[in-house]
Amino acid sequence: MKKKIKSDEIDLVEVIFIIWNYKFKIVAISFIFVVLTATLNSIFKHSINAKTEIKPITVFENNLYFFSNSLIEVYKNSFNEVYKKRKGNEGNEGNENFQKKLLININRDYLLDLFIEGLQTREIIAEATKKYQIIDRNKFANEEKYLNAVEKKALNLILLKPVNVDESKSGETRLYWSINYNIYDPEKWEKALNYIEIKINDNIKEFLINNFNTTIDNLKILNQYKLEDLELKINNEKIAYKEEINNQLFFLKEQASIARTMNIASNRDIINSTLEVLEYNSLANVFSSSKQTSNPYYLKGYDIIEKEIELIEARVNNDAFTKNLLNLKKQKRTLLNDKSLERIEKAFNNTPIVI
Numbered sequence: 001m002k003k004k005i006k007s008d009e010i011d012l013v014e015v016i017f018i019i020w021n022y023k024f025k026i027v028a029i030s031f032i033f034v035v036l037t038a039t040l041n042s043i044f045k046h047s048i049n050a051k052t053e054i055k056p057i058t059v060f061e062n063n064l065y066f067f068s069n070s071l072i073e074v075y076k077n078s079f080n081e082v083y084k085k086r087k088g089n090e091g092n093e094g095n096e097n098f099q100k101k102l103l104i105n106i107n108r109d110y111l112l113d114l115f116i117e118g119l120q121t122r123e124i125i126a127e128a129t130k131k132y133q134i135i136d137r138n139k140f141a142n143e144e145k146y147l148n149a150v151e152k153k154a155l156n157l158i159l160l161k162p163v164n165v166d167e168s169k170s171g172e173t174r175l176y177w178s179i180n181y182n183i184y185d186p187e188k189w190e191k192a193l194n195y196i197e198i199k200i201n202d203n204i205k206e207f208l209i210n211n212f213n214t215t216i217d218n219l220k221i222l223n224q225y226k227l228e229d230l231e232l233k234i235n236n237e238k239i240a241y242k243e244e245i246n247n248q249l250f251f252l253k254e255q256a257s258i259a260r261t262m263n264i265a266s267n268r269d270i271i272n273s274t275l276e277v278l279e280y281n282s283l284a285n286v287f288s289s290s291k292q293t294s295n296p297y298y299l300k301g302y303d304i305i306e307k308e309i310e311l312i313e314a315r316v317n318n319d320a321f322t323k324n325l326l327n328l329k330k331q332k333r334t335l336l337n338d339k340s341l342e343r344i345e346k347a348f349n350n351t352p353i354v355i
Contacts, residue, residue, distance in 0.1 A: 118200035125154040206302035259302035266301035
């Protein structure tokens with residue numbers, strides 16, 4: 001009589017046979033589970049809190065603005081010196097406020113501030129949200145509801161300031177500005193971030209270039225106005241000189257006539273003892289003396305007075321005798337030869353903002 005031997009071994013052939021016989025059912029069930037999982041994931045997506053650090057430009061990149069900034073500082077300092085000479089020490093606060101509206105130093109802090117400001121407007125965030133379909137348009141009945149959702153989503157972006165150990169109450173520290181944003185698709189958000197960065201940086205470049213060109217043009221116009229004012233002052237000084245000379249000649253001829261009438265050819269004692277500084281009021285056409293003396297001018301004698309008349313009338317270069325004319329011409333020459341704005345413009349055009 002034969003004994004039955006029990007075995008726990010799996011018959012692979014039998015298993016394969018069973019799978020083969022039920023292959024269609026197995027594939028169908030697997031397919032159903034895959035579709036069901038995908039459907040549930042699409043309906044009940046879990047959001048992810050994405051954190052992105054905003055780092056400023058490097059020290060090496062910042063140094064590319066050094067030459068341009070140095071020229072701007074030299075220009076501001078020279079402007080400040082001129083302002084102080086004209087206004088004195090008063091009004092320095094107003095001058096400093098005016099300086100801020102002039103050419104701006106471009107550095108990593110200023111560029112970072114502009115970038116943060118671009119994020120705070122949220123317009124570009126909304127653009128990226130629409131462009132990369134961060135929110136599914138098909139879930140909304142109309143365009144208005146969709147756009148409202150996009151705007152609300154953009155407003156939900158959180159900007160966090162850097163926090164050091166001393167300022168932190170929760171113990172959390174941040175070296176840089178950071179963005180906190182709830183997303184469902186990291187791949188789409190990465191593309192959106194790249195778009196946001198490029199778009200804001202392009203806007204910053206456009207702003208800086210337009211602001212610089214406008215400021216340079218205004219400063220050139222201001223210099224032109226200064227030249228016009230100096231030219232006007234120069235012409236006024238020349239006119240004033242002619243009026244003063246005419247008044248002086250009128251006075252001297254009158255004094256010479258009196259001296260001839262009194263037959264006073266020369267009076268050495270009067271000439272040596274009398275020192276008068278002559279000034280002429282061109283508006284009233286009246287001679288006045290800044291130093292009163294006890295001796296009338298005609299007592300010098302007609303010889304010296306008529307010689308004085310002769311020399312005045314024989315002058316070829318009246319500019320040499322015109323008060324303040326030399327200083328005004330010097331100011332005009334300095335302004336005409338000033339290349340500060342051209343140098344600043346050339347230096348700016350070699351910064352990363354332009355090239």
